[in-house]
Amino acid sequence: MATIREVSKHAGVSVATVSRVVNGNKWVSEATRLRVLESMEELGYEPNSFARSLATNRSNTIGMVVGDLSGPFFGPMMQRAEQVIRDAGKHLIITSGHSTLEEERDAVQFLLKRRCDALILHLDLMPDEEIIELCDKSPLPIILVNRLIPELADRCVSLDNEAGGYLATRHLLDLGHTRIAHITGPLYKSDARDRLAGYRRALETAGVPYDESLVVESDYLESGGAQALDRLKRREAEFTAVVGGNDLMAIGVINALRQQGVRVPEQCSVVGYDDVVMSAYFVPALTTVRVPVDDFGADAARLALKLCEGASDTAQLRFQPELVERQSTLAKGEVMAENLSLV
Known part of the structure; x- marks a missing residue:
């Protein structure tokens, strides 16, 4: 696999310039950017995603915690969330809380350590006070699914x-x-x-x-x-x-x-x-x-993406049930x- 130094030599630019192109820095001319991208493609260069996330403070991943990875409830929710996030050019990382408080906490910490850009959480056991503290301290946007906490209402996707x-x-x-x-x-x-x-x-x-x-x-x-x-x-x-x-x-x-x-x-x-x-x-x-669990997933993903871009004009997403x-x-x-x- 080619290195960043080989790409810089092939494109006739500095290593720093290649790094700027990889990280999406706007202070690179379009001609230089295209030359670097062509060299990367010709040499088969793959940027180190972790190093790139450190440089840009973005990992292009959204983390999701669900109660269980099996069963008919969570499947549609995960599928729709993943579809929305992939359409935005990002990836979804999913883990389970396994319906225990310690596992929920562990799942959240795992995703925080993965440097996800936002978290979508379906939590059953973590107390409201702990979730509020987590949201206050976390630099990442956090969205709650199928749960309404009044203090975090504009970050909740829930059903009545x-x-x-x-x-x-x-x-x-x-x-x-x-x-x-x-x-x-x-x-x-x-x-x-x-x-x-x-x-x-x-x-x-x-x-x-x-x-x-x-x-x-x-x-x-x-x-x-x-x-x-x-x-x-x-x-x-x-x-x-x-x-x-x-x-x-x-x-x-x-x-x-x-x-x-x-x-x-x-x-x-x-x-x-x-x-x-x-x-x-x-x-x-x-x-x-x-x-509407599929809508839960889609709307939670859209809200996560919106908050990642710095939006602040969010509103509570509260679904009404329907008898079939x-x-x-x-x-x-x-x-x-x-x-x-x-x-």
């Missing part, structure tokens, strides 16, 4: 999850269901708490008493949905509908109900949350609340003459 929980529950109430179970995600996560709050608000608005025996905390996994249904059965809870904290748990509930001989939606209606790709193809197709009605819910009056006890 309380409204989403309300929509899911209101849909079942409108269908005549009053005994509605709710399987939450892990309640240390703000989105799970917000969806539960929306569930409670919908019940209160409809004049239906909140019954804590109908609420089970789980883990956002398909197996967690089935396990939560088993816990409801052991409680001898009576219900005709279920709100799942996400689509995977809702699918786990439907599969478990099917194994018990309970028909969905004829005997029990089920609503999910996220609208992952498989939801439309599952049988029965899942009624769910759409979370499919075949997993049905009006109670159309199905049964009396309440069904799933015990």
Whole structure:
């Protein structure tokens, strides 16, 4: 591989001039710049990206922390973010927080040491106060995804999850269901708490008493949905509908109900949350609340690029949820003459 000295000799310029061209310094004439670029191409010279980042204080990379590198939620978000960033001539570096506080902290520090130009963070466990301190101390722009911290509102790309929980529950109430179970995600996560709050608000608005025996905390996994249904059965809870904290748990509930001989939606209606790709193809197709995770990724990437260029006129990006009605819910009056006890 050619060296910078060989390029300078080939182009008939100094090593300093070659360095200025590599680093995009404007104090080089166009004729000289073209001559240096031609020499670099002819000799196959590849600038050292790390050295270049030290000289320009830019690495042309954006760092991203997600909760998990697998599953149907984060994939679309990472894909769209990467597409936007690549279209801008930069690269995306992705690492995972693995749903533990120490791993989240380690992932953030890893990206800071990589000299990324900006960070896009999906953090579940790091406290608000710690994130605020991180943003205050970091010289890099930091964007938060699927989380709203009021002090950092113009750096947050989030969804109104309380409204989403309300929509899911209101849909079942409108269908005549009053005994509605709710399987939450892990309640240390703000989105799970917000969806539960929306569930409670919908019940209160409809004049239906909140019954804590109908609420089970789980883990956002398909197996967690089935396990939560088993816990409801052991409680001898009576219900005709279920709100799942996400689509995977809702699918786990439907599969478990099917194994018990309970028909969905004829005997029990089920609503999910996220609208992952498989939801439309599952049988029965899942009624769910759409979370625009691909838009999360794209808008977070655009905001990161904008802040990298020194923009200050940013605004809070707050998405509103949308109910997607499919075949997993049905009006109670159309199905049964009396309440069904799933015990």
